[in-house]
Amino acid sequence: MKKVFSRTRALKPVAFHYCPGCGHSILHRLVAEVIEEMDLVDRAIGVPPAGCAVLAYFYFDVDMGEAPHGRGAAVATGIKRVLPDRLVFTYQGDGDIAAIGTAETIHAANRGEKITAIFVNNAVYGMTGGQMAPTSVVGQVTTTSPKGRDPSREGFPINFTELLAQIKGTAFAARASLQDPAHVLKTKKIIRKAFEAQMKGLGFSVVEVLSPCPTNWKMSPPQAFRWVKEEMVKHYPLGVFKDAEGESLAD
Amino acid sequence: MAGKIVINEELCKGCALCVEFCPRDLIKPTRRLNAKGYYVVIFDPDGGECTACTLCAVICPEVSIEVYRE
DSSP: OEEEEOOOTTBOSSOOOSOTTOHHHHHHHHHHHHHHHTTOTTTEEEEOOSSGGGGGGGTBSSEEOOOOTTOHHHHHHHHHHHSTTSEEEEEEEHHIIIIITHHHHHHHHHTTOSOEEEEEEOSSBTTTTSBOOTTOOTTOOBTTBTTOOOHHHHOOOOOHHHHHHTSTTEEEEEEEEOSSHHHHHHHHHHHHHHHHHHHTTOOEEEEEEEOOOHHHHTOOHHHHHHHIIIIIHHHSOOEEEEEHHHHHHHO | OOEEEEEOTTTOOOOOHHHHHOTTOOEEEEEEEOTTSOEEEEEOGGGSOOOOOOHHHHHOTTOOEEEEEO
């Protein structure tokens, strides 16, 4: 029998530390598969965040350089400017990119840095125990919003990818989801487009990925995947918000 | 049999997403524990034919499933 699915060689043969049903592990695999398919295993450099994915360098079999909390875009800028022929990507959660790292990320995009941000949105601060994040949706119960997020008190969830899409230096901005196998496959295609935009030197690229956090949402893994599909997508519409290459083709 | 899957039980964390998304319901939860203490799932082709669609492997967070096709 022919093997039609196996572990990509861009992932080390080790077990993930993530909780059962966590979206991080799926997304690690997708990013690694795209790196392998683009034949960039020897030329990719990743920048992990602070958060659950801080240990991403244990899993990706490519070079990695850890960034301080939120500073992924700044660290990646330095790496890419010194090594411009490399694929440089940051891997950041919503607390990392959309809270503490907002300034770095927006200005890196505005400078048109040729890096890719993989932005994992699970609507909660995962590693620290499920506190409300800037991306927590309206009404969402977290440990710091026990009665549900109320916009009059805690503000609105931030649609960070739409914000980045407004910036001139951004070449590619899209939101994808891991809610079911079909969307997982779609997410992989979108990551590939973002990496291609970077390697063509078009500018900054970002892929936001809606990702389940069963532990902090206090759900079973299948319930958490349904919650992404039924609740998160309402607040965070999926799609490609900017595709510089597509636009230039249209001209 | 058109297809089959091989589950690495020591990587499985029993999240049961493969059980949820297998279109033919060929993956079943068990009460058997692996070394980490998770209830593992098993491939049970008695209920029908596996088409090697790979959806279980695509959704498996632990990359614990390999898929084979005739």
